[in-house]
Amino acid sequence: MALPHPVTRFVGRTQELADIRAAQATSRLVTLVGPGGVGKTRLAIEAARTSTGEDEQWFVDLASLTDPDRVLPVIADTLGAPAHTLDALAPRITDRTTLVVLDNAEHLVGAVAAVASGLLLRSPRVRILVTSREPLRLPGETVVTVAPMITADALTVFRERAADARGGEALGDEDVFEEICESLDAIPLALELTAARLDVLSGPELLEAVREGGGADVRRSGEARQLSVDNAVRWSVDLLTPAQRDLLVQLSRFAGGFPEEAVLGICDVDDDDPSAVLARLVDKSLVAVSRGEAGDRRFRLLDAVKHAAAALDPGDPEWFDQHRSWLADFAARTGPLTRTHAAREVNALLDLLRPDLRLALDNSIAAGDRLTAVRLAGSQAHHWFVRGRLLDGIADIDRALAVPGELPPLLEADTSIGLMVLTYQTGDAQRTFELLERAYELAVRTGDATIPAVALARRAYATSIFGDGEAARGDMAAAAAYAEHAEDWARAEFLMCEGQMLRALGEGERALASLYASRKLSLAIGYSWMAGSASYVAGKVLTDQGRGAEAIEELREVTTTAFGEGDGASTLAGFHQMAAACALIGRSADGARIFGAVDRLGTRYGYNPVVAEGEDARRLRDLxxxxxxxxxxxxxxxxxxxxxxxxLFRLLETLPARGVSASA
Incomplete structure (x- = not known):
């Protein structure tokens, strides 16, 4: 994921930031070490945010992991590697300067050290910034100790949080604020938790409470400072109302971050306004809030708070039943929206809930609940596809389908279609055809039109590639009949497949008509990936016809859009097709340069145009x-x-869009 966006102002830490920069100047592995709550994560984010030396930055939150074997997969998924191996990760980091922030590594030090070492060995241009309570103890590691804040900065943080607690007014008690900060060892988390109590206590009352519960007789050692944080957390929890404490315990059961709607849908709160209870926990700094790239609010419990709340948890199997039930409903409801104008927001939510979706799937499988497991896994198929997590998606859907039991035929058909898209992209042609057949048979049995339209259209296109034009036309005609009654996304996909088939059969103008119709419908419903695919294939048709400038214009927008959405493979596919169009307008040297760039950059995304496009790619290069x-x-x-x-994009700006005739 990209760097998080904290909602509070960053204060101070001038010397620590300078120490991190100095360490990074001589070491590619820097570990920020300090007790919990001292501000290591916030400092790492600020150090990355203010750095100008990297082409890419990635943030990997390891707090929710309990299994060391999940460290490499989570890092691989975050960086967009095509598989969960160090060798698959290597191309993502080998030819450009990359910063990887690995946050909360202390409970997985061995596994994190192994992955960090592997990344550093595979690329001289990768830098790693780790936050942990202990070093990784790797050769070449530079450790930066994160101490409590200096007094002036601690006072600034405390005043700002006090003002928040009192609705923007923190005057009247500042004479004791410095004593409070000193009693709390100026540890940021302890400061925030304590300042939040000024909503009901005066400054002197707060100081007395801190002195009674903070263990002021043992200070300055790392162990004592951790005790200071633990005391502040426990004290804050003890002062909660029963409803607030109960909700905090329930929140500690989430595996990762969560949106408010998950809290309202899963947690049982004995209060008329659960949102208000959550808001009070945020006000008291017991629940952290940040904003994602799309501006959505994201909540999570800091490790110290989660640990304290979990210690109070009596256990509640019914909560976990509701957890997996709600998440299955959420996935089933939002999965189809990944093909609409809401795709960006929905995909961000699915990313946020990924640890809990996995937990819910594991619990459903353990409970032998095939229906819930399949709803959880199958509904995420298109999300996994656009995120490039093909192998994860296949594995999870297969695990769900392996649970014994019956399924509604339409659910199994829909799951088979989603799985088929993933297996097709991995090159498993035999299984792809088997899934198409299974989806078609099940859907026809239910009277559905959407899935048969997609299944037959995809089979028709595949058949046309192998040269059986008559069978392809027959399947496509049958698909057209279903498409008349299908959902819009399926009609867009049918039209795109029809265009692909017609191109394979040499009917360029008819192919363009179908592809343009697919793009128009896809844009109308927000199915951006399908719109891009239709434009990409239209660019191929125009290149086939020698219409280089028109092909470039067709591919220009789809390539720019794909890059803006972080889809590197689709971006490179567009440029690869444009390279041939360059030859058609007398810019063959530019085409050769584009091929060179695509081949090198493609290794970052597991994209090889010759493998992906086969004979098509070879014809373009020969041209x-x-x-x-x-x-x-x-x-x-x-x-x-x-x-x-x-x-590449600067080169694209120099290419004419129209009006240039083909030349040698």
């Missing part, structure tokens, strides 16, 4: 190479291998 001498092609190709995405 460009045929208009240059061998020496010219090799020279321009090598030049292209030095290009980054920014260079």
């Amino acid at each position: 460009v190479a045929g208009r240059l001498s061998d020496g010219e092609y090799e020279l321009e190709y090598r030049r292209g291998q030095r290009l980054e995405f920014a260079d």
